[in-house]
Amino acid sequence: MFKILQKTLRAGTVTQPYPETAASLASGFRGLPEFDLENWRDARPAADACPSGAIAVTDAGRFRTVTVDYGRCILCGECAAVTPEGAVRVGRNFEAAATDRKALVISAQYTLDAEGRQTCLVRAAPEIGRQLTRQIHRILGRSLAIREVDAGSCNGCELEIVALNNSVHDIERFGIHFVASPRHADMLLVTGPVTRNMELALRKTYDATPDPKLVVAVGACGISGGIFGTNYATRGGVDQVIPVDVYIPGCPPRPEALLFGILMAVGRLRNRQ
Amino acid sequence: MREVLEQLTQEFAGRIAAAPSYPDQLYAAIAIADIPAIAAALRSRHSARLAAVFAEDRVRPEAAFYNYYVFERRGNPCYLILRARIPAEDPRFPSLAPALPSVNWQEREIHDWFGIQAEGHPNPRRVALHDNWPDVHPLRKDFPLHTALPAFEGDQHVYRPTLGEGVFQIPVGPVHAGIIEPGHFNFAVAGEPILYLQLRMFYTHKGTEKLFEQLPAQKGVFLAESVSGDSAFSHATAFCQAVEKASGMDVPSRAGFMRTVLLELERIDNHIADVGAIAMDVGFVIANAHAGRLREMALAINEELTGSRLLRGMACLGGVRRDWSASQIAALRDAIATLEREFRDLVALLKSSDSTRDRLERTGFLHPEKASALGIVGVGGRASGIDLDVRRDHPYAAYRHLSWRVPVYQEGDVLRRMQVRIDEVFESVAMLRAALGDLPGGPHRAPDLVIEPGRCALSAVEGWRGEILYWVRTGPANRIERCKIKDPSMNNWPGLVEAVQGNIIADFPVINKSFNLSYSGTDR
Numbered sequence: 021m022f023k024i025l026q027k028t029l030r031a032g033t034v035t036q037p038y039p040e041t042a043a044s045l046a047s048g049f050r051g052l053p054e055f056d057l058e059n060w061r062d063a064r065p066a067a068d069a070c071p072s073g074a075i076a077v078t079d080a081g082r083f084r085t086v087t088v089d090y091g092r093c094i095l096c097g098e099c100a101a102v103t104p105e106g107a108v109r110v111g112r113n114f115e116a117a118a119t120d121r122k123a124l125v126i127s128a129q130y131t132l133d134a135e136g137r138q139t140c141l142v143r144a145a146p147e148i149g150r151q152l153t154r155q156i157h158r159i160l161g162r163s164l165a166i167r168e169v170d171a172g173s174c175n176g177c178e179l180e181i182v183a184l185n186n187s188v189h190d191i192e193r194f195g196i197h198f199v200a201s202p203r204h205a206d207m208l209l210v211t212g213p214v215t216r217n218m219e220l221a222l223r224k225t226y227d228a229t230p231d232p233k234l235v236v237a238v239g240a241c242g243i244s245g246g247i248f249g250t251n252y253a254t255r256g257g258v259d260q261v262i263p264v265d266v267y268i269p270g271c272p273p274r275p276e277a278l279l280f281g282i283l284m285a286v287g288r289l290r291n292r293q
Numbered sequence: 294m295r296e297v298l299e300q301l302t303q304e305f306a307g308r309i310a311a312a313p314s315y316p317d318q319l320y321a322a323i324a325i326a327d328i329p330a331i332a333a334a335l336r337s338r339h340s341a342r343l344a345a346v347f348a349e350d351r352v353r354p355e356a357a358f359y360n361y362y363v364f365e366r367r368g369n370p371c372y373l374i375l376r377a378r379i380p381a382e383d384p385r386f387p388s389l390a391p392a393l394p395s396v397n398w399q400e401r402e403i404h405d406w407f408g409i410q411a412e413g414h415p416n417p418r419r420v421a422l423h424d425n426w427p428d429v430h431p432l433r434k435d436f437p438l439h440t441a442l443p444a445f446e447g448d449q450h451v452y453r454p455t456l457g458e459g460v461f462q463i464p465v466g467p468v469h470a471g472i473i474e475p476g477h478f479n480f481a482v483a484g485e486p487i488l489y490l491q492l493r494m495f496y497t498h499k500g501t502e503k504l505f506e507q508l509p510a511q512k513g514v515f516l517a518e519s520v521s522g523d524s525a526f527s528h529a530t531a532f533c534q535a536v537e538k539a540s541g542m543d544v545p546s547r548a549g550f551m552r553t554v555l556l557e558l559e560r561i562d563n564h565i566a567d568v569g570a571i572a573m574d575v576g577f578v579i580a581n582a583h584a585g586r587l588r589e590m591a592l593a594i595n596e597e598l599t600g601s602r603l604l605r606g607m608a609c610l611g612g613v614r615r616d617w618s619a620s621q622i623a624a625l626r627d628a629i630a631t632l633e634r635e636f637r638d639l640v641a642l643l644k645s646s647d648s649t650r651d652r653l654e655r656t657g658f659l660h661p662e663k664a665s666a667l668g669i670v671g672v673g674g675r676a677s678g679i680d681l682d683v684r685r686d687h688p689y690a691a692y693r694h695l696s697w698r699v700p701v702y703q704e705g706d707v708l709r710r711m712q713v714r715i716d717e718v719f720e721s722v723a724m725l726r727a728a729l730g731d732l733p734g735g736p737h738r739a740p741d742l743v744i745e746p747g748r749c750a751l752s753a754v755e756g757w758r759g760e761i762l763y764w765v766r767t768g769p770a771n772r773i774e775r776c777k778i779k780d781p782s783m784n785n786w787p788g789l790v791e792a793v794q795g796n797i798i799a800d801f802p803v804i805n806k807s808f809n810l811s812y813s814g815t816d817r
Contacts, residue, residue, distance in 0.1 A: 071508070170468075
């Protein structure tokens with residue numbers, strides 16, 4: 021008993037005060053890629069290299085539309101690696117949760133030269149992070165009970181969700197805890213892609229959760245199907261099956277990104293000092 | 294294995310034909326009708342182990358399916374891969390499951406994916422496709438990946454009834470109480486003890502093997518990272534090695550060492566988490582709190598080295614995606630030293646608790662004979678006397694330059710499955726030090742290569758959970774025509790079924806955790 025106490029005292033406080041202070045990230049951390057839309061001369065290599073189809077290029081005559089869907093991004097950094105001019109960089113941002121699926125998509129229109137290179141940016145849709153502050157369900161704003169549902173994930177998201185409960189991330193300091201049954205839950209935290217075999221279980225879990233309730237879709241697969249997309253065995257993102265309130269990008273989202281999205285869902289994000 | 298194949302060729306005169314091979318994997322063509330006799334001969338006379346059984350659709354070019362049987366033998370680094378033609382107009386093969394329970398699920402999977410019937414299988418019901426699926430065979434080439442199947446209106450699975458006075462059934466899942474993957478467990482209990490457990494897996498089936506056939510090999514690496522999220526680097530490495538072997542790509546020696554370092558880091562962070570979780574499931578909360586803290590340290594060094602806490606985005610064909618600077622390597626050395634010291638403390642804390650030992654010892658006993666019959670691999674196998682370790686038996690990456698002890702116990706209980714993990718963390722720490730000491734210079738990645746179509750290769754990696762097998766056939770335009778994935782969980786789930794029998798149902802969570810099998814790796 022004494023040894024246990026001694027060990028605990030020696031370990032001290034390890035809980036990170038995020039989001040009051042910035043997350044501590046390793047120097048090599050890869051966050052969401054950042055795009056210098058003005059100076060991006062050719063989006064085709066990045067679109068070709070993207071393993072999950074997050075970057076799409078559509079040409080029509082002398083015009084090109086480029087869309088970047090952070091809801092499909094698996095943070096691999098290949099788009100930056102194949103883009104020579106530095107117009108695409110691996111960023112360090114992970115606070116990208118959104119209440120609106122469309123807010124995760126950047127779109128840019130360009131004119132083209134004869135070789136298909138982009139000459140001029142004509143129009144760009146608002147950058148990620150602008151529409152994030154809509155606050156919802158303040159009624160759940162204090163203590164929150166979450167039921168996690170793996171609707172087909174590779175288990176990567178689950179590992180990071182489990183990490184929310186360790187002493188470093190300690191989600192219970194916000195009065196937020198994970199519960200064993202949807203009947204005790206205010207929020208479903210759902211990972212995907214939703215498989216055909218989990219579709220019914222997900223619907224039943226949603227129905228078993230009392231109102232008012234929130235649904236948070238976790239990770240590229242939970243948002244869009246990710247690298248798996250939609251196929252004979254999967255339905256794609258969680259919102260193909262049940263309504264979703266908040267989307268948390270990442271592959272998997274790190275614990276701080278999950279915390280950011282969960283706090284956003286209950287309107288408890290404050291500006292950082 | 295060459296001598297074994299020669300002897301077999303004599304025994305089965307004229308019915309076994311050697312095929313194009315590699316020094317470490319021999320291929321031979323057999324008649325499908327001979328497989329029961331050949332498998333029996335290999336197992337009894339040559340003490341070979343059947344590591345995997347899988348199929349391939351070659352209907353369009355050759356009007357046939359093929360079954361593959363992968364054998365290995367202790368002390369011999371070469372695999373023997375038997376290939377048997379199954380005519381498309383008569384798709385059936387003799388089942389090995391009556392003599393060899395370890396292929397039970399694998400053979401049924403072949404039926405579900407390809408519509409090739411396993412004749413004489415003792416339980417020929419569907420396993421991979423749930424009972425309510427329409428009559429489709431998704432890995433057939435004439436079944437498009439994006440087929441929109443109608444709503445599933447077929448019957449749900451009917452579990453075997455358990456009868457008797459005071460006996461009742463407890464259905465659990467697929468949505469579980471903890472933060473874990475989905476699967477269905479149907480317990481038959483009499484009072485507290487578990488009489489019988491029926492498993493229903495494949496809830497997370499995502500069409501992964503089919504999806505591999507649509508992606509260029511370079512992108513397949515990212516898909517391999519998502520087969521089982523806790524083994525992202527092991528799965529991706531197994532895939533890369535298979536493609537590299539098939540296309541004759543040489544991996545620079547620095548990359549081999551870097552892969553080894555990352556594979557051992559993956560083992561360390563998962564083993565630490567499992568040790569904590571086992572403690573947690575018998576109520577030793579503080580030990581789990583410390584384990585969680587250590588795991589965060591391990592994930593921080595993962596992120597420093599690869600940009601990802603779970604080692605994603607680092608594997609690539611021909612080596613690794615990014616090199617390490619001197620400061621990254623120094624950070625790794627520091628992290629190893631801290632982790633080792635802290636883990637030693639954690640183990641001492643665990644060992645100081647008699648009540649923990651009391652809960653873990655003789656709990657969830659898997660008899661070595663049963664483990665052997667079921668083909669249990671990895672941690673669960675080594676705790677039940679199965680002395681297998683791909684790193685030693687079929688060396689890859691930089692393992693032939695390292696030495697370590699493979700911990701093997703005979704007691705087969707939760708305590709020993711935890712002890713195997715504890716021993717392996719210390720062995721891995723020593724291996725990391727040795728690998729960093731010998732880290733060669735030079736490139737970290739071979740130049741990209743055009744992949745020659747029509748080449749096949751097997752690759753094996755000892756993931757932290759056990760033996761991960763990948764087999765690929767390359768196709769045109771740098772694509773993969775077939776990618777077979779075998780996660781160690783595939784063999785080990787039936788081991789859990791055996792291990793829980795007679796235990797009280799309250800011990801199920803800790804027994805399950807002591808195996809900690811992958812649902813997604815099984816279901817794909």
